Amino acid sequence: MSKNGLSTMTLAKEFLNCDVGDKIPTVSELNEKIGLARGTIQNSIKFLQLNGAIKLESKGHLGTYLINKNTLILLAFAGITSIVGVMPLPYSKKYEGLATGLIVAMENQYNVPASMAYVRGAENRIAMLVADRYDFAVVSKYAAVNFKKRKDIIEIVKEFGPHSYLFKHVILFHDNNATNIVDGMKVGIDVESIDQRVMTEKVCQDKDVQYVRLGYNQILEKLQDGTIDAAVWNEDIIKDKMLHLNYRIVDLTDDGNTEAVIVVNKDRPEMKKMIGDLIDVETVLNIQKLVLEGRITPSY
Numbered sequence: 001m002s003k004n005g006l007s008t009m010t011l012a013k014e015f016l017n018c019d020v021g022d023k024i025p026t027v028s029e030l031n032e033k034i035g036l037a038r039g040t041i042q043n044s045i046k047f048l049q050l051n052g053a054i055k056l057e058s059k060g061h062l063g064t065y066l067i068n069k070n071t072l073i074l075l076a077f078a079g080i081t082s083i084v085g086v087m088p089l090p091y092s093k094k095y096e097g098l099a100t101g102l103i104v105a106m107e108n109q110y111n112v113p114a115s116m117a118y119v120r121g122a123e124n125r126i127a128m129l130v131a132d133r134y135d136f137a138v139v140s141k142y143a144a145v146n147f148k149k150r151k152d153i154i155e156i157v158k159e160f161g162p163h164s165y166l167f168k169h170v171i172l173f174h175d176n177n178a179t180n181i182v183d184g185m186k187v188g189i190d191v192e193s194i195d196q197r198v199m200t201e202k203v204c205q206d207k208d209v210q211y212v213r214l215g216y217n218q219i220l221e222k223l224q225d226g227t228i229d230a231a232v233w234n235e236d237i238i239k240d241k242m243l244h245l246n247y248r249i250v251d252l253t254d255d256g257n258t259e260a261v262i263v264v265n266k267d268r269p270e271m272k273k274m275i276g277d278l279i280d281v282e283t284v285l286n287i288q289k290l291v292l293e294g295r296i297t298p299s300y
Contacts, residue, residue: 007036007044012077013270015054015069023063072110082113086125087138089118092236094166097288098260099300105283116300120216121192135271136264140165141256143194144263157272158262158279165260168235169199170247174223181230183208188231190216195257199232199250
């Protein structure tokens with residue numbers, strides 16, 4: 001891509017992130033931020049104005065202000081032709097409702113196609129987000145906060161409240177008489193799932209157990225055939241499938257493990273703005289509720 005093309009794309013994203021009425025950065029500030037020549041930046045701003053993407057007004061020493069913008073044109077120049085999110089595999093009714101709600105909420109006046117992809121494990125979803133394979137990711141608040149403590153490269157842009165992600169985590173036991181994790185147990189752990197991994201480590205703290213690495217979708221089978229003795233799991237699935245299993249609730253004071261959030265790459269402020277404008281929390285939660293009540297068929 002030419003310098004002019006790169007500059008125009010970068011500035012289109014910059015203006016997508018601005019509201020009408022905002023004071024825009026000076027050419028010097030933009031030069032420092034995006035590392036392109038002042039003349040190149042000035043040419044791109046003129047180009048965007050000539051093509052109807054933005055309308056600016058200079059107020060002398062007070063600076064220059066954005067007085068109008070055409071989001072559809074800016075999206076085209078920014079190279080944003082679709083919005084794709086990634087969330088957990090919809091193996092519970094709550095996830096089906098969440099996926100359906102997000103698809104409905106992302107219908108937009110800009111006619112930008114929106115869709116969802118489904119990937120197991122918050123670690124995997126966040127890695128793909130940071131690699132720009134997806135525009136946003138759905139994880140639990142617990143996972144997002146835990147990840148940010150290690151790498152501050154994502155940002156939470158939407159929070160859906162307690163029990164929007166799942167109702168409760170539980171510890172499943174192979175032995176119908178078991179009530180606690182004890183020394184000598186084989187415990188299933190999914191290292192790609194931040195929630196499951198961290199909670200497993202917490203409930204096994206100070207216990208002499210053997211961790212057995214499994215995918216989340218393998219845990220139930222391996223528990224039932226005795227390959228593992230215990231594992232942290234999602235109570236919603238047990239209730240959805242009316243499974244008769246021995247389990248107890250994981251007692252955590254932080255309800256962030258039950259709350260769904262949307263995270264974006266910190267280096268993509270334009271996507272933070274887009275998701276903020278497009279996705280209404282109440283719309284998503286209302287659709288999720290209707291799916292859970294069986295009043296509408298999930299569609300995702």
